[in-house]
Amino acid sequence: MAFLSHQPLSIDVLLELDDHPECGGLALFVGTVRDEHLGRKVTGLTYTAHEAVAARLIGEIEERTREKFGVPYCRIQHRLGKLAIGDLAIICVVRAPHRAEAFEACRWAVDAVKHDVPVWKEEFYADGSSAFVEGCCIRDDFDDDPAHRHGHPHEDLKTA
Amino acid sequence: MTAVTFEFFANVARLAGTSELAVETGAAATVGEAIAALGALRPDLAGAVDACACVSGDAIVRRRDPLPADRRIALLPPVAGG
Numbered sequence: 001m002a003f004l005s006h007q008p009l010s011i012d013v014l015l016e017l018d019d020h021p022e023c024g025g026l027a028l029f030v031g032t033v034r035d036e037h038l039g040r041k042v043t044g045l046t047y048t049a050h051e052a053v054a055a056r057l058i059g060e061i062e063e064r065t066r067e068k069f070g071v072p073y074c075r076i077q078h079r080l081g082k083l084a085i086g087d088l089a090i091i092c093v094v095r096a097p098h099r100a101e102a103f104e105a106c107r108w109a110v111d112a113v114k115h116d117v118p119v120w121k122e123e124f125y126a127d128g129s130s131a132f133v134e135g136c137c138i139r140d141d142f143d144d145d146p147a148h149r150h151g152h153p154h155e156d157l158k159t160a
Numbered sequence: 161m162t163a164v165t166f167e168f169f170a171n172v173a174r175l176a177g178t179s180e181l182a183v184e185t186g187a188a189a190t191v192g193e194a195i196a197a198l199g200a201l202r203p204d205l206a207g208a209v210d211a212c213a214c215v216s217g218d219a220i221v222r223r224r225d226p227l228p229a230d231r232r233i234a235l236l237p238p239v240a241g242g
Contacts, residue, residue, distance in 0.1 A: 031242050050169060050236055052218035078241055090242050110242060118213075119241030120170035132171040135240030139213040141222040 003058035004051055006081045009088040014075045016095065023072065023095040025102035029110050031090040033083045037133070041126035047080045047089065050118040054078070061112045069105035071096040076109060078119055162186060164194040164227065167234040172208045191233060192223030212237050 011030065035042050058076050065074040073095035079088060092110045096102035113119075114136070121133040163182045173179045185197040191214050199206040212235040214221045216228035227233075 047241065048170060049241070050215060050234055053215055053220070053234075053236070054241075056218050114239075114242035116239065117241050118169070118215075118236045118239050120237070121240045122170070132174070132237075133240040135238035137211050137213075137238040138236060139211060140220070141224065144222065144224050 003055045003076065004049060004078055004080055006079075009077055009079050009091050011088070011091055011093075014077065014091055014093045016073060016075075016093075020073055020095045023097055025096045025099040027094045027096070027099070027102035027106035029090070029092045029106050030088055031110070033085050033087050033089055035085045037123055040123075042085070042123050043126055044082065044084050044124045046082050046122045046124075047078070048120050048122070049078075049080055051080075054117050054119055057117045058113060061109055061117070064112075065094065065105050065109040068108070069094075069096070069101045071101055071105050074105060074109055076113060078113065078117070080119070162188075162231075164188070164197070164231045164233060166194075166198055167232065169235070170237050172205065172212065172235055172237050175208055176202065176205055185227075189226060190223065191221050191225050191227060194227055194233060195223060208237060209235055 015026065033045055058078065062074045062076055071094055076092045078090045083089060090113065092106050094102045094106040096105065116138060118138065122130055123133055124130045162185055164185045165180060165182045167180050168176045183198050183201055185194045188194045188197055195209060198209065214223065215234040215236055216232065221228065
């Protein structure tokens with residue numbers, strides 16, 4: 001199943017409710033498009049991506065989530081294209097034996113996507129203007145250059 | 161001609177006014193040297209490019225790495241998914 005979708009996302013198909021009988025917990029995060037950002041009225045947005053790298057990294061995040069938290073199932077899908085207020089932007093599902101690791105793994109996976117996956121968000125505002133939302137820098141070779149100091153705290157997934 | 165083709169995304173593509181630009185890079189042997197040539201040609205992009213990760217195919221490459229065989233480098237600005 002695709003990691004990225006240009007079509008509206010569907011939650012049900014990602015849940016695998018008929019599988020994983022050993023699991024007593026299902027954590028689900030769904031990110032939706034909000035009508036406000038930093039005090040500005042948002043009317044919609046467009047997600048774009050470097051699709052080859054984004055798909056590879058989401059797959060790696062799923063795999064690392066399963067390994068790190070010992071959960072049998074993690075699925076993530078991110079929407080691309082033009083979205084309206086309330087549309088689904090990202091879905092993350094984790095199945096686990098118990099709720100604690102389900103919640104924890106789900107949160108870690110979503111954070112990893114936000115910090116590391118090359119997806120960009122252009123917001124459109126009520127006044128007719130638009131802007132790319134400032135994000136997380138994923139360049140990891142600042143240390144090679146003494147003119148820079150690399151202070152980014154996120155766990156590095158890019159070469160995983 | 162020893163050109164390198166850069167691919168731009170998001171705010172950098174908007175700034176550049178294009179999603180792709182071929183730059184004459186002369187004797188550049190590394191990704192970093194090619195980016196320096198891009199910066200010389202388009203100083204207006206240098207600041208934004210400085211915050212970009214570099215990609216060849218679907219692999220991250222570093223500025224110290226040799227130029228990719230296909231002489232294409234994608235520049236990925238800071239990310240904002242989710």
